[in-house]
Amino acid sequence: MLKFFYAAKTCALASHIVLEQIGCPYEGVKLDFASQQQRTAEYLAVNPKGRVPALVTDRGVITETPAILLYLAQTFPQAGLAPLDDPFELAQAQAVNSYMASTVHVAHAHKRRGARWADDLAAQESMQRKVGANMIECFELIEREMLRGPWVLGEALSICDAYLFTMTTWLPGDGVDIERFTRVADHHRRMLALPAVQRTMALHA
Amino acid sequence: MLKFFYAAKTCALASHIVLEQIGCPYEGVKLDFASQQQRTAEYLAVNPKGRVPALVTDRGVITETPAILLYLAQTFPQAGLAPLDDPFELAQAQAVNSYMASTVHVAHAHKRRGARWADDLAAQESMQRKVGANMIECFELIEREMLRGPWVLGEALSICDAYLFTMTTWLPGDGVDIERFTRVADHHRRMLALPAVQRTMALHA
Numbered sequence A, B: 001m002l003k004f005f006y007a008a009k010t011c012a013l014a015s016h017i018v019l020e021q022i023g024c025p026y027e028g029v030k031l032d033f034a035s036q037q038q039r040t041a042e043y044l045a046v047n048p049k050g051r052v053p054a055l056v057t058d059r060g061v062i063t064e065t066p067a068i069l070l071y072l073a074q075t076f077p078q079a080g081l082a083p084l085d086d087p088f089e090l091a092q093a094q095a096v097n098s099y100m101a102s103t104v105h106v107a108h109a110h111k112r113r114g115a116r117w118a119d120d121l122a123a124q125e126s127m128q129r130k131v132g133a134n135m136i137e138c139f140e141l142i143e144r145e146m147l148r149g150p151w152v153l154g155e156a157l158s159i160c161d162a163y164l165f166t167m168t169t170w171l172p173g174d175g176v177d178i179e180r181f182t183r184v185a186d187h188h189r190r191m192l193a194l195p196a197v198q199r200t201m202a203l204h205a
Helices: A012-022 A041-046 A065-075 A087-112 A121-146 A159-169 A182-192 A195-203 B012-022 B041-046 B065-075 B087-112 B121-146 B159-169 B182-192 B195-203
Strands: A002-007 A026-031 A054-057 A060-063 B002-007 B026-031 B054-057 B060-063
Touching (some): A012 A159, A054 A065, A060 B087, A065 B087, A087 A159, B012 B159, B012 B195, B087 B121, B159 B182
Parallel strands (some): A002 A026, B002 B026
Antiparallel strands (some): B054 B060
């Protein structure tokens, strides 16, 4: 059985929603970041990066959200969560997920994780001041260029929706009103109506 | 025919090496970042993010390195550049590529692209001071956990090798000696011996 390591309200939410949407059996293990449970020797043996998510399969551990999402879509094809038979469409899905991971998540991370990139507090505070503007820039691009509607890839729910939803939940904490982006806000409401999303959100409360 | 937009010595090098390794016909278009060619209306119509790489196919544009790499591996399967028939191994490849995009590239970007994340110069200088240490931390993890040898995924050359090679070329500019990482340095020399890498490096000189 799959074992899924996550922490509340982190980017692990995206993979978690996909696990719930697929409906496959899995064991969820919630780590408490406040007590640095991601830094214990026990967890570092699972994921040497000391981060979440991590998905433990019978063949080994998978890390990094875009990799976990594609793996779940490929191993549960009946869930129809990625355009697996069309390399061009799959590339569009991967491009969205890669943008979430390397640009949107990174923009957000400068709010609380500034110590990764600068040691002094003044620099970290300077980064924090730019997070809202950067998230707005990202979501303007998403609204205009990436979200086809009603779902990210168009008519079918996919792994990209879980990832976009996760990033969108971070906007209020970054001082950005979701309603500023009409189509993203509609997408967010559509996601909140899914039972799988509601179950996952309860686990991340 | 594929059309490939790149700029010298950027992360586009990874996709470029894979194009050369595959040996498919493509038209390369070199953008000059110094004169902001990635910000022209003409290029923004290709890639609204104003970044490279961008791969123009007969069905549309693909952006983001991990997406382009997987697309090339999938559409030229005879090149054998990804474990396409094994979702778990493909997930390992995707995890490596996602780490390159969202952690290693981002660590490096704080040297010259600090203005993305903070407006004041003192903060940007503070970020610059931490780049070397962050790149060392990334490459210690790569050396210890990701590079199976002789290639990233083991016995077969893959899309991951082009991406790791690209990140490794950035180390000296970040003040980090490649030889500090014995296995990465071996990998780098092995890549430099490939004709496809030599051809691509000449285009990025």
